[in-house]
Amino acid sequence: MSSTIKRKAQSLLSQEEGAIRKDWGGRLRIALAYPNTYAVGMSNLGFQTIYWHLNQIPDVVCERVFFPDPADIDEHRRTGTAPLSLESLRPLTDFHLVGFSVTYEGDYINVLRLLGMAGIPLRPSERQAHHPLILMGGVCAFSNPEPIAPFMDFVVVGEGEELVREIVEQYREVGTERDALLGRLAMLPGIYLPDRYHVRYGADGTVEEVVPEPSAPGIVAKRRLKDVDAFETISTIRTPNAEYGHMSLLEVGKGCGRGCRFCLEGEIYRPVRHRSVESLRESVAKIAQGSRRVGLVGACVSDYPWIGDLMKVLDEYGVEVSISSPEAGTERLRRVIRKAITDEQLYAACDLVRRYGIPNLKCYFMIGQPTETREDVEAIADLASRLLSRLRVPDPSGKPFGRLTLSVSSYVPKPWTPFQWAPFDGVEALQEKLSIIKDGVRRFPNVRVLHENPREAELQALLARGDRRVADFLELAARLDGDWRRALREWSGDPDFYTTRERSLDERMPWDHFEVGVRKAGLIREWSRAMTPELARC
Numbered sequence: 001m002s003s004t005i006k007r008k009a010q011s012l013l014s015q016e017e018g019a020i021r022k023d024w025g026g027r028l029r030i031a032l033a034y035p036n037t038y039a040v041g042m043s044n045l046g047f048q049t050i051y052w053h054l055n056q057i058p059d060v061v062c063e064r065v066f067f068p069d070p071a072d073i074d075e076h077r078r079t080g081t082a083p084l085s086l087e088s089l090r091p092l093t094d095f096h097l098v099g100f101s102v103t104y105e106g107d108y109i110n111v112l113r114l115l116g117m118a119g120i121p122l123r124p125s126e127r128q129a130h131h132p133l134i135l136m137g138g139v140c141a142f143s144n145p146e147p148i149a150p151f152m153d154f155v156v157v158g159e160g161e162e163l164v165r166e167i168v169e170q171y172r173e174v175g176t177e178r179d180a181l182l183g184r185l186a187m188l189p190g191i192y193l194p195d196r197y198h199v200r201y202g203a204d205g206t207v208e209e210v211v212p213e214p215s216a217p218g219i220v221a222k223r224r225l226k227d228v229d230a231f232e233t234i235s236t237i238r239t240p241n242a243e244y245g246h247m248s249l250l251e252v253g254k255g256c257g258r259g260c261r262f263c264l265e266g267e268i269y270r271p272v273r274h275r276s277v278e279s280l281r282e283s284v285a286k287i288a289q290g291s292r293r294v295g296l297v298g299a300c301v302s303d304y305p306w307i308g309d310l311m312k313v314l315d316e317y318g319v320e321v322s323i324s325s326p327e328a329g330t331e332r333l334r335r336v337i338r339k340a341i342t343d344e345q346l347y348a349a350c351d352l353v354r355r356y357g358i359p360n361l362k363c364y365f366m367i368g369q370p371t372e373t374r375e376d377v378e379a380i381a382d383l384a385s386r387l388l389s390r391l392r393v394p395d396p397s398g399k400p401f402g403r404l405t406l407s408v409s410s411y412v413p414k415p416w417t418p419f420q421w422a423p424f425d426g427v428e429a430l431q432e433k434l435s436i437i438k439d440g441v442r443r444f445p446n447v448r449v450l451h452e453n454p455r456e457a458e459l460q461a462l463l464a465r466g467d468r469r470v471a472d473f474l475e476l477a478a479r480l481d482g483d484w485r486r487a488l489r490e491w492s493g494d495p496d497f498y499t500t501r502e503r504s505l506d507e508r509m510p511w512d513h514f515e516v517g518v519r520k521a522g523l524i525r526e527w528s529r530a531m532t533p534e535l536a537r538c
Helices: 003-014 045-055 070-079 105-118 163-174 178-185 277-288 307-314 331-337 343-355 374-391 427-441 454-464 468-479 484-490 520-530
Strands: 028-034 060-066 097-101 133-137 154-156 197-201 207-212 248-251 294-297 361-367 404-410 447-451
Touching: 003 070, 028 045, 045 060, 045 097, 045 163, 045 248, 097 105, 105 454, 105 468, 133 178, 154 163, 163 178, 248 277, 277 307, 343 361, 343 374, 361 374, 361 427, 374 404, 374 427, 404 427, 404 454, 427 447, 427 454, 454 468, 454 484, 468 484
Parallel strands: 028 060, 028 097, 097 133, 133 154, 248 294, 361 404, 404 447
Antiparallel strands: 197 207
16 A cells, blocks of 8 residues: 555545544445545535435445545556545455445546456456445436446436435345345336346437346336435535535535526426425534535525525525526527526626625636527627626725636536437537637636636537447546547547437437436427527527
């Protein structure tokens, strides 16, 4: 074991408040792995929530594992040090279960790299009795897990707070013998065993049929929490090394009722469920014992029906300022994507920013959305100019406005949304649109444009709507130490088939054997409305 890696883990742990350390004797050992760095993983509220709930079970010990920081990869390789749990510095092979919490498709490659570094075979068929069972949860597990499914023993489809306890119950019944435990898990609603489903492809390359084995359900239904008050969702570990620092996170509810046509979260977390003010008051009381800063988490926090009452509860602690997200430069395109924000509302937000002395403003935009024109892209710079004209007034103390930041992301069509049939815009088109925006605001010294590399969006587009054949690309990228650009060049598959190809409405999607609470007929209706100008605002 590398002494450098060991000291770093001990340093991270020593700076935490709220970490749980338990004796291993006689307990089910679960490694909760986040396939990104410590800073990113510890900023994920779902990851922290499952860690806490698992450790509340007396006969379970759950420890955290993260993908190494880039600067530490060579040290792991040089010393042969496997990824280690933070709490006890144990390798993944010492655990009974290794559960990956996967929030971003781009982290799929890191899942496989962690397994490879741990000496665990990537494919379930190659694992032996002494290897841990490998599972996956998180939002990617119930949007479209198919590209990474061939590497999983099982997948937790849906909200896992209740389901993790049921998994532990099956362990108590049959122990950790691989086949026996998988057989029992297969009977749980919300558990997906990929190797019990066989995919057939048509002559045109699309999915023709998914055939379940007799012991498997034809449709895998997502698990949903009926009573969100029964499971507290707050960040239980505070650390200065997370992206949010010492700020505590508090979830106010699940789902969003706005129905933005581009948004995955607004679809797959339906129905909308709000936590009660009474429940949140108890959570705030706990948070206040160690933190004075609270960040509210939810698909649309401003739609919380008792937001005024909640603000009174939070008043003495302070809350992060909400950020305006117009998403598009013209009202026409906002109607298409069903983002109901007018220019006048944005102007009013600017007035509030200055009235309350907020020095800077950050607005989020997406480019590459369906029906987008050059005029829509040019309008982003024009909108920035108009916003600046409202922001230039001094605040009540006489201080001038600071900086307007335009955060521009490249749109990636996602499953379970009305835009799941749309083609990805393509790298060259997106790069040209970014140039238009940058040129348009170059004359403003206090406007900054932030954006991702469109090639990163291209990778996400491949993985978001890929099928099981994309698993070969992931495995190749992992064996190339994460060099996915080289893997794309060497992969025998066709990335454009998954990214820039427009799907027909009657095409079977790779994720159609799941049920997440979204009706395809409704998605088709919204897609048709978006493509019909006079109906787009409906």
